[in-house]
Amino acid sequence: MASVSSQPQFRYTQPPSKVLHLRNLPWECTEEELIELGKPFGKVVNTKCNVGANKNQAFIEFADLNQAIAMISYYASSSEPAQVRGKTVYLQYSNRQEIVNNKTTADVAGNVLLVTIEGNDARLVSIDVLHLVFSAFGFVHKITTFEKTAGFQALVQFSDAETASSAKNALDGRCIPSYLLPENMGPCTLRITYSAHTDLSVKFQSHRSRDYTNPYLPVAPSAIDGTGQLGVGLDGKKLEPESNVLLASIENMQYAVTLDVLHMVFSAFGPVQKIAMFDKNGGVQALIQYPDVQTAVLAKEALEGHCIYDGGFCKLHLSYSRHTDLSIKVNNDRSRDYTLPNPAIASPQPSILGQQPGSAAGPGTSQYGAPGQYPPVSGQTMMQQPSAGWGPPHGSTQSMPMQMHSNHYMPPQGAGSYQMGPGMMQGPNSGGVPHPSMGRPSYGGPGPMQ
DNA sequence: AGCACA
Numbered sequence A: 001m002a003s004v005s006s007q008p009q010f011r012y013t014q015p016p017s018k019v020l021h022l023r024n025l026p027w028e029c030t031e032e033e034l035i036e037l038g039k040p041f042g043k044v045v046n047t048k049c050n051v052g053a054n055k056n057q058a059f060i061e062f063a064d065l066n067q068a069i070a071m072i073s074y075y076a077s078s079s080e081p082a083q084v085r086g087k088t089v090y091l092q093y094s095n096r097q098e099i100v101n102n103k104t105t106a107d108v109a110g111n112v113l114l115v116t117i118e119g120n121d122a123r124l125v126s127i128d129v130l131h132l133v134f135s136a137f138g139f140v141h142k143i144t145t146f147e148k149t150a151g152f153q154a155l156v157q158f159s160d161a162e163t164a165s166s167a168k169n170a171l172d173g174r175c176i177p178s179y180l181l182p183e184n185m186g187p188c189t190l191r192i193t194y195s196a197h198t199d200l201s202v203k204f205q206s207h208r209s210r211d212y213t214n215p216y217l218p219v220a221p222s223a224i225d226g227t228g229q230l231g232v233g234l235d236g237k238k239l240e241p242e243s244n245v246l247l248a249s250i251e252n253m254q255y256a257v258t259l260d261v262l263h264m265v266f267s268a269f270g271p272v273q274k275i276a277m278f279d280k281n282g283g284v285q286a287l288i289q290y291p292d293v294q295t296a297v298l299a300k301e302a303l304e305g306h307c308i309y310d311g312g313f314c315k316l317h318l319s320y321s322r323h324t325d326l327s328i329k330v331n332n333d334r335s336r337d338y339t340l341p342n343p344a345i346a347s348p349q350p351s352i353l354g355q356q357p358g359s360a361a362g363p364g365t366s367q368y369g370a371p372g373q374y375p376p377v378s379g380q381t382m383m384q385q386p387s388a389g390w391g392p393p394h395g396s397t398q399s400m401p402m403q404m405h406s407n408h409y410m411p412p413q414g415a416g417s418y419q420m421g422p423g424m425m426q427g428p429n430s431g432g433v434p435h436p437s438m439g440r441p442s443y444g445g446p447g448p449m450q
Numbered sequence B: 001a002g003c004a005c006a
Helices: A031-043 A065-077 A129-137 A161-171 A223-225 A259-267 A293-302 A401-406
Strands: A017-024 A044-051 A056-062 A090-094 A111-118 A139-149 A149-156 A191-195 A209-211 A245-251 A274-282 A285-287 A307-309 A313-320 A336-337
Touching: A017 A031, A017 A044, A017 A065, A031 A044, A031 A056, A031 A065, A031 A336, A044 A285, A056 A065, A065 A285, A111 A129, A111 A161, A129 A149, A129 A161, A129 A209, A149 A161, A259 A274, A259 A293, A259 A336, A274 A293, A293 A313
Parallel strands: none
Antiparallel strands: A017 A056, A017 A090, A044 A056, A111 A149, A111 A191, A139 A149, A139 A209, A245 A285, A245 A313, A274 A285, A274 A336, A307 A313
8 A cells, every 4th residue: 555646536627527516615505506507508407416525516417518518618718707606616527427316215205115234144134034024014015135335235115105114214223133033143233215216126036036916926046946945935934945846735635646646747847756645644645756946846836726626626735845855665556756767667657748758658558556546547548537527517716726817718528639728737648648627727617528 | 625326
């Protein structure tokens, strides 16, 4: 740090700018006075008063560079200096090209708060903790977080300025309660101002941003495979870490749900590697393993709360398992490892995806490993289910809210028709194997099958 | 009398 005193803080020949710097202004010079001063030379589009330690400097910005030049030129050769209230003001081109004033950001109350989290561990504060803290004052619509030079910051959007200001008044300068923070975290103080934003743009649910008004917003890839452990609780409460293994529990299991049915249903979203079924709490549960988290997320979001069979039967409830790789000891009717090379065992669903080696087997040759549960199924035989499971009975529409948009689609006439309707799940269903009602888009009215 | 603000 040698004293390099070559400090050309100003030059006598400033490059022109449509922004002029004014000094030696009278005390509390107003914007109106500045506009009056500049008006003869052009249109003053912006001003900034009370600048500098003594508050006696200001900026004025003209619409056009030539207007600023005209003003500078005039007073450069004028015998009368520029004056405000009889006081000489000195003018020069500013070293910036435009005035940036934050008047509208920090001063005006709005529905969005700019929150700066102070503290050594500030960036460890999760978006969910922020959501919890601010939800005490009203419905939090959206939160975005980011890091700037100011530190770790968040924008928190409420529905109105009143709610926002109540949160601001209560929380500004306060610390986040320690019981909401991970242990060993230092104190985190909230500094809150109003933001100029009124509606935040949140493209994805992620560990950085959340839109609580839109639970169907896609989850950002970064939130899925980035940290892997950051659960994206859409309601800000569940922090269930995502996993490539889903835990399915089946409610209202009127009809037997077999390993093969599960395999078919879940294969619509990607290759199912392993399934393990077991009894728990008097019901049946299953673990379904995909090769990756993304596929599991897809399947979970599409299937959660939906029924395998029409009529509200066999409703699926899905959560992420803590498992990442199931240990299948034996292939039987309750557990199976589809990654095993033995096609006779590992390919019980020859044509669901049309991509399994065993699917070359023609109709009638598929080998269901499950003894006794189902007779061998020909390629054109539907799931062994009561007809009620296939006909679109009245009142079952609400079981598939995600597919209501496909109501115009009329169901196939029967088991012999395999065409897929728009909006169906992606299962190629290439072999024509019929499937349970999951994926059937048609619930608009009475179907041909009664 | 000599360049703001986040």
